[in-house]
Amino acid sequence: MTDKIRLSDISKIFKLSGRKRKAALGGVRLSVAEGDFVVVLGRSGCGKSTLLNIVAGMVPPTAGEVTVDGSAVDRPDPSRILLTQQPMLLPWLTVLENVAFGCKLRGETEDLLLRARTWLERVHMTGHESYLPGELSQGMQQRVCLARALMGQPDLLLMDEPFGALDTFTRSRLHEEMMRIRQETDITVVFVTHDLDEALALGSRVVLLGGEPGHIMAEFKLDRSYPRDPADPVLRGVKEEIMELFQEVSL
Numbered sequence: 001m002t003d004k005i006r007l008s009d010i011s012k013i014f015k016l017s018g019r020k021r022k023a024a025l026g027g028v029r030l031s032v033a034e035g036d037f038v039v040v041l042g043r044s045g046c047g048k049s050t051l052l053n054i055v056a057g058m059v060p061p062t063a064g065e066v067t068v069d070g071s072a073v074d075r076p077d078p079s080r081i082l083l084t085q086q087p088m089l090l091p092w093l094t095v096l097e098n099v100a101f102g103c104k105l106r107g108e109t110e111d112l113l114l115r116a117r118t119w120l121e122r123v124h125m126t127g128h129e130s131y132l133p134g135e136l137s138q139g140m141q142q143r144v145c146l147a148r149a150l151m152g153q154p155d156l157l158l159m160d161e162p163f164g165a166l167d168t169f170t171r172s173r174l175h176e177e178m179m180r181i182r183q184e185t186d187i188t189v190v191f192v193t194h195d196l197d198e199a200l201a202l203g204s205r206v207v208l209l210g211g212e213p214g215h216i217m218a219e220f221k222l223d224r225s226y227p228r229d230p231a232d233p234v235l236r237g238v239k240e241e242i243m244e245l246f247q248e249v250s251l
């Protein structure tokens with residue numbers, strides 16, 4: 001498989017007030033193959049969102065380079081969709097119009113509303129087509145964002161704890177849906193979470209980000225089929241190993 005994303009020695013130092021600096025990332029090296037589902041796992045504040053924002057082209061690294069399909073990333077691009085913790089929908093458009101919005105803008109209007117309805121069904125939001133975002137819970141808004149993102153058929157999806165606000169049942173249904181979508185498309189996903197069980201349920205690779213400044217401390221390849229059984233001895237073994245690492249090292 002060819003590299004979809006390559007991060008070469010990425011560092012990020014934020015300037016704080018006065019003369020203070022915060023080194024959020026240092027020397028991050030990572031290659032993501034096309035079609036991979038890479039989960040970046042780490043404690044709160046270890047630099048996960050910063051890393052994802054750099055790959056999205058929203059934040060420039062202080063040093064190092066990110067390439068996607070061999071081209072340097074220096075700005076956001078519609079082919080790299082970033083889903084953040086905070087759902088971002090246009091408040092004056094209905095749910096259905098929000099999902100259809102990106103495709104409509106790009107002139108991809110064939111079966112537009114039918115496709116938007118199908119994606120809403122896949123994220124279990126049928127029946128809410130005519131609602132405004134303000135009339136939905138945060139978790140429901142996040143599902144609409146996911147439908148909108150996937151309707152655009154991006155080849156790279158960057159997900160920053162997208163299911164953090166969802167209840168356990170909805171979250172596990174969306175995990176199943178993500179896996180189905182992954183099997184049906186060539187989509188490459190980088191998914192950030194601090195939830196170990198979520199990482200084990202989804203990742204074809206799990207990379208642990210930690211340290212000061214944040215860098216990749218360990219990596220696990222999870223060659224297990226979906227849907228995954230948390231009782232799978234291989235997954236349980238990896239879980240124990242990661243738990244030990246978190247306890248031993250200040251990840």
Ligand SMILES: Nc1ncnc2c1ncn2[C@@H]1O[C@H](COP(=O)(O)OP(=O)(O)OP(=O)(O)O)[C@@H](O)[C@H]1O
Pocket residue numbers: 014015016022024042043044045046047048049050051194
């Ligand atoms: N714009 C910014 N200016 C200054 N410091 C920042 C900025 N963004 C992030 N940081 C700092 O960089 C570090 C990494 O932050 P980041 O949001 O990437 O962590 P995270 O692992 O995503 O955390 P969480 O899981 O809590 O969302 C933190 O110490 C944070 O305070």
